[in-house]
Amino acid sequence: MSKSEDSRPGTSGPAHHGPATGPTPSPTVPQPRPDRPRPTVPPELDYNGRRHRRAMEDATLLDMARRIPTALAQTARLAWSVDRRMVLTVLVCQVLSGIGTAIMLAAVARALPHLFTASSPAAALHAAWPALVVAGVAQAAGSGAWIGADWATRRLNPQVASAADLTIVDLHMRAEVSAYDQEGFKDRSQAAEIGAARAVDLADDAKTFTNGLVQLVSAASVLTLLHPLLLFVLLLSVVPKGLGGVIAARIDYRVHDRTISSRNVRSMMRWWLTTAELADELRANTMREYLHFWYRTMCDRVEGKELEGAGPYLRITALAAALSGFFVLGMWASLAALVLGGHMALAVAGTAIVASQTSGRALNSIIRYGTVMFHHGLYLSDYHEFLTEVRNSTTNRGTSLVPTAPHTIHLDDVAFAYPHKDTPALHPLSLTLRRGEVTAIVGENGAGKSTLVRLITGLTLPTSGHVRWDATDLAEADAESVWRHVGLVPQKNGHWPLAARENITLGQQREFDDFRVWEAAESVGMAAPLRKLPAELGTLLARSVWGGHELSGGQWQRLACARALYRSPGVLVLDEPTSEMDPRGEHEIFRALRELAPGRITLVVTHRLDNVRMADRVIVLDKGRIREQGTFDELVAREDSLLAELYALSKDR
């Protein structure tokens, strides 16, 4: 097993130095100066999980032939689901094109004896012209039908691409958030995206492949009628090319497969290196040099693996072409021998040549596009496998609807462990939250605060125990009906590239109400900054887009709070909502929370311990356990209080 096959995506591995685990750096990689420590080479990543990794390597022609109907059926189903009319058009055009070829060949077979046996060219033309006209018209009609099939496929392609892409995006948004924690999820998701993109290629391949089949059936029937031996010789000329195509496609797939994780990580890093959001940090902390080295190493790694495949690819393609040429010569020699030996009329040999050219092209298409279909079909199977995986993890817990916001939320012996983690993020804990009460959750980093928020809001279900909204167990509730009552300001909130208005109303189905939008903005101190924007609420908030504007970090946080308040939710949850805000902003948010508290259950996670005073109750989490709870004053007065210790530390700063 190669080194790359040992590691898994996401495993950052121990820091190791020197080129031992990386590729030999290319001359373009800036080499570390001798007086500097060697930079850490990015770990080799490889995604090992796909079942069909060996499929391409082990596939025989027969395996491929068996798999192609599945790929055809999958493509047809996808195309049928988006535009039945165009699918039917492709099919009809294909059949018409085949009929055109058959008629053309039959007409040529009729015309040639006249051409070879007539006493003079004029007599030959006179006798042959009706058949020649039929051949010409049939050929033109067949070509017209092919153009029709091409047109219909062009209409189908963008629809297939959008449908496949939409399905993937939609399923991501419907999946349980825990699906993202599964090992290799990102890699599988990326492979599925490639599969979705290849669905379009498959539609094209399928068109050329089936056209090859139709042409072949037409031509082969004519050819077999002339002399069965011709078909056999013809087959020999095409098989080496087909085998070469299969092996070349395997090489291609292997290269793709070995580089998928590196390309995935590289494209993720590319965003980090080019986004304006991190531009200051990258420059001011002189990160450029190492990041360039890192990125260059990844490029070299991908490039190196791709170059490794180029030599074998060339060798196999050249060998296949040479063998194929050898057999074509053989076919021509057999024809000559048959004619010279008096076993075949010259006219028949002439028709055989025309028919063999047609069926040769058709067989070439079948083998070439069959191989490509097999190849693309593997990606399409990634796509379908991923759809099944995500469909299985689609949020679909139960049918109990939660029509009204809860009065109480009970956590009953609730524990939570992330997959592949030895220590649970939350040990069994019980807790009740009541309407009208503001609860603050405090604790050091990693104490389990965000995990608790996810459980209370039903974003994740507990590993054990029950979360109940009044009498409804969230494990049996329809998740969307639960979330309709939630307003969440997460630690990382979206800087949605939408207008300011949509940034506040996002997630609310009811009609936009600018009065309420301004009200929400006002309550978090965002009304004045929004009024200064060129189109006020209509201003696009995305600096990267032409005409867009950018807000500061604190303003984005205020906007996220405005979004949650605009929902007027029954369960308002703010996870470190003021970490980037100035004291005035922070004060405004906490004042707004207090004012709104009577109608809802309010939960705030914060490190700003001065503000924790305004909460009715403080819950202090420590290593996944509730260490203490009570009012702020009660807790800080206790001996051995973690809150008192954290509060004292915050005062010392």
Ligand code: ADP
């Ligand atoms: P806090 O919000 O108090 O900082 P979290 O709830 O985010 O803490 O995390 C609690 C523990 O769970 C930490 O040890 C953290 O590393 C782990 N954790 C959080 N999110 C994930 C995740 N998606 N996958 C695995 N472990 C996680």
